[in-house]
Amino acid sequence: MSKEETKKDDPVIAATKPCLSKLQEGKRYMWCTCGRSKKQPFCDGSHAGTPFKPLMFVAEKTEEVLLCACKQTRSGPYCDGAHNNLQDTYEEASAEEISAMSNAKLIERDGGKAVLDGGAYVLTPDATHDEHKGTLSWQTLIGAKDGAKHLSLLRFHAEPGTSPWRRQDDSDAVLFIVSGTGRISIEDQSFDVGPETGLFVAAGEAFCIHADMPITIMAAICPETGQVSWPERPDGNFDTNFAERRVGVDHDKAEVMADRFFQILVDEQIGSKEVTQFIGEVPLSRAAFHRHLYEEAIVILSGEGMMWTETCRAPVKVGDIIFLSRRQGHSLECTDPKGLRLMGAFYPAGSPAINY
Numbered sequence: 001m002s003k004e005e006t007k008k009d010d011p012v013i014a015a016t017k018p019c020l021s022k023l024q025e026g027k028r029y030m031w032c033t034c035g036r037s038k039k040q041p042f043c044d045g046s047h048a049g050t051p052f053k054p055l056m057f058v059a060e061k062t063e064e065v066l067l068c069a070c071k072q073t074r075s076g077p078y079c080d081g082a083h084n085n086l087q088d089t090y091e092e093a094s095a096e097e098i099s100a101m102s103n104a105k106l107i108e109r110d111g112g113k114a115v116l117d118g119g120a121y122v123l124t125p126d127a128t129h130d131e132h133k134g135t136l137s138w139q140t141l142i143g144a145k146d147g148a149k150h151l152s153l154l155r156f157h158a159e160p161g162t163s164p165w166r167r168q169d170d171s172d173a174v175l176f177i178v179s180g181t182g183r184i185s186i187e188d189q190s191f192d193v194g195p196e197t198g199l200f201v202a203a204g205e206a207f208c209i210h211a212d213m214p215i216t217i218m219a220a221i222c223p224e225t226g227q228v229s230w231p232e233r234p235d236g237n238f239d240t241n242f243a244e245r246r247v248g249v250d251h252d253k254a255e256v257m258a259d260r261f262f263q264i265l266v267d268e269q270i271g272s273k274e275v276t277q278f279i280g281e282v283p284l285s286r287a288a289f290h291r292h293l294y295e296e297a298i299v300i301l302s303g304e305g306m307m308w309t310e311t312c313r314a315p316v317k318v319g320d321i322i323f324l325s326r327r328q329g330h331s332l333e334c335t336d337p338k339g340l341r342l343m344g345a346f347y348p349a350g351s352p353a354i355n356y
C-alpha cells in the first residue's frame with residue numbers, strides 16, 4: 001500500500017522498520033497509530049480528521065525498545081515483525097547496500113574462528129570436548145570469554161547409555177537435539193527426543209540423557225554463571241506449571257515471513273522466559289542488513305552461505321555456529337540453491353522477526 005493509495009481509514013506506513021526508542025520508567029508516551037505524525041513513532045496531532053487516536057502507554061522500566069512505525073503491528077506500540085510482510089518477498093540487500101559492502105574483508109579462520117565486527121564471530125567447532133563426566137562430554141562454543149554478556153552455547157555429546165545428572169543451579173537450559181535419539185529425563189519426568197527437538201530445563205532442575213545412540217545437543221544456557229552441580233539423583237523438583245517441555249518441528253505452526261519461515265520451538269509457552277529458540281529456513285538470497293536488540297547464537301543445520309557485518313564477512317556451512325552481540329548489524333546470505341536451515345537461540349526472549 002503506497003502513501004498515495006492510503007485512504008482516510010487506513011494507517012499510513014510511516015516507515016518499513018521500527019523506531020529504536022529509549023523509554024523512561026514511569027513516563028507516559030503517546031504512540032502514533034495513524035502513521036501521519038512527523039515525529040514517529042510518537043503522535044504530533046496529525047491524526048485530526050481521521051478515525052485514529054494515539055495509543056497512550058506508560059513505560060514500565062527504562063529500556064531501549066522497538067516501536068512500530070509501519071502501523072501494522074498486532075502488539076502496539078511495540079514492533080511484532082509485521083513490517084517483514086509488507087511485501088511478498090523478505091527484504092533483501094539492495095544493489096546500493098551490496099555495492100557499499102563490496103570491500104568487506106574476508107576474515108581468515110584462526111583456530112576455526114573468524115572474528116567479525118563488534119566481536120561477532122563464525123566458528124567451526126572441532127570434534128574435541130574440553131570436559132567429560134560419565135557418558136557426557138561438552139565444549140563451550142559461546143561464553144563470557146567470547147564477549148557474550150548473558151547467553152552461552154554448549155555442545156553436549158552423550159555416548160549410548162545413561163549420563164550423570166546435571167543441574168544448572170541458577171540458569172535455564174534450552175536444549176536442541178542436533179542428532180541421535182533417546183530420552184531426556186528432567187527430574188522425575190522423561191521425554192523422548194530425536195533430531196530437531198527443542199527442550200526446556202528450568203534453573204534448579206536436574207536432567208540426564210539416556211542415549212540409544214550417540215546424541216549431540218546444542219544447549220543455550222542463560223544467564224551464564226558457570227554454576228553446575230552433579231546430584232546423585234533427582235530430588236523431584238520438577239516445575240509442574242510447565243508439564244510439557246518438548247517441542248518438535250511442525251510445519252503447521254511455522255510463521256511465514258514472506259518467502260522464508262521460522263517456527264518457535266522453545267519459548268515462554270513451555271516455561272522459558274529468558275531465551276527463545278527457533279528453527280528457520282532461508283532461501284537462496286541475501287537479507288537486508290539489520291540488527292536485533294537481543295544477543296543471539298545461531299547453528300547452521302544445513303546449507304551454506306556468508307555472514308556479513310559492517311566491514312567483514314566469513315563463509316558459513318553446516319555445523320558452524322555464529323555469535324551476534326546485541327545490536328550488531330549483520331546480514332546472512334544463503335548461497336546454497338537448496339536453502340539454508342538454522343537454529344537460533346536468543347536473549348532476551350521475543351520474536352526472531354523483530355529487527356531494525
Ligand code: FES
Pocket residue numbers: 031032033034035036037042043044045046047052053054055
Ligand atoms: S499523529 Fe498519528 S495518532 Fe496522532
